Amino acid sequence: MRRGAYLVGVAGGSGSGKTSLVRALREQLPPGSVCVVSQDDYYHPKEQQAIDPNGKVNFDLPSAVDMEGLARDLRELVAGRSIHRKEYTFNQPDKEPDLIELLPAPVILVEGLFVLHHEPVRELFDLRVFIDASEGAQLDRRLRRDSRERGYGEAEILYQWEHHVLPAYRNYLLPYRHLCDLHVVNELGFERAVNVLRHHLLLTAGVEEPLGQGL
Structure with a gap:
């Protein structure tokens, strides 16, 4: 959707390295040349999420996310208008977003x-990137991240992995x-x-390299 901005969509499984790559x-890239939008900030509240047959909340469904809101905000950014939105706190009730x-x-x-x-979002992208890793690598990263950053126990992480994530x-x-x-393929890094x-972005997206740097 090349108009006032060049949109890059980065998808991949949990723990594949999407956020790190972005x-x-x-x-x-030069300061001010990039806006990063995370799908995580469009999750519906926990009370609106689906419940699996074992009574567990399942956040790993397309319906868990306000994708229409994401598409709308992307169109606003392309039109040159700024967006204000509360960050997603990964259901940490004591954290003020x-x-x-x-x-x-x-x-x-x-x-x-x-x-x-989500097709309305997908069709906005000028470039689509899929980042992959082995299931073992993704699980190891998720175990470390969710225990350290999101306060989940190992049993809960493994349950989500088997029943929701995969x-x-x-x-x-x-x-x-x-x-x-x-x-x-992000097994040993994505440099x-x-x-x-x-x-690619320096050549095609109208981003200028600062003086003193080159391709």
Whole structure:
């Protein structure tokens, strides 16, 4: 959807490295040239989420996320208008969510589980990236992240992995991998992919390299 901004969609399974790749790419581009939009900040409240047959909340469904709101905000950013939204706190009731301001920029990086599954969002992207890792690597990363950052116990993480995360990956992510322009395998790192994306954006998205740096 090339108009006032160049939109890049980054999808991949839980623990594949979506957020890390987007952060690394943003750091490699000139200040002010990138706006990062996370699908996580569009989750519906916990009380609106689906309950699985065992009575557990399932956040790994497309219906868990306000994808229409995400599509609307992306169109606003493309039109040159800023967005204000409360951050998602991963259901930590004691944490007060910050108010996020998203500013229009030449490059908009959008990352999330379902950004390719939802067609109105998918069709906005000028470039689609799928980041992958082995299921073992993804599980190891999720165990470390969710225990350290989100306060989940190991048993809960493993339950979610088996009953929610893997089915979501197979049903709502893998069917769209073939639609992507770039497939990144993140087992030992993604430095080469970051460099490829950086060069592509500098050449095609109207981003100017600061003086003293070059391709």
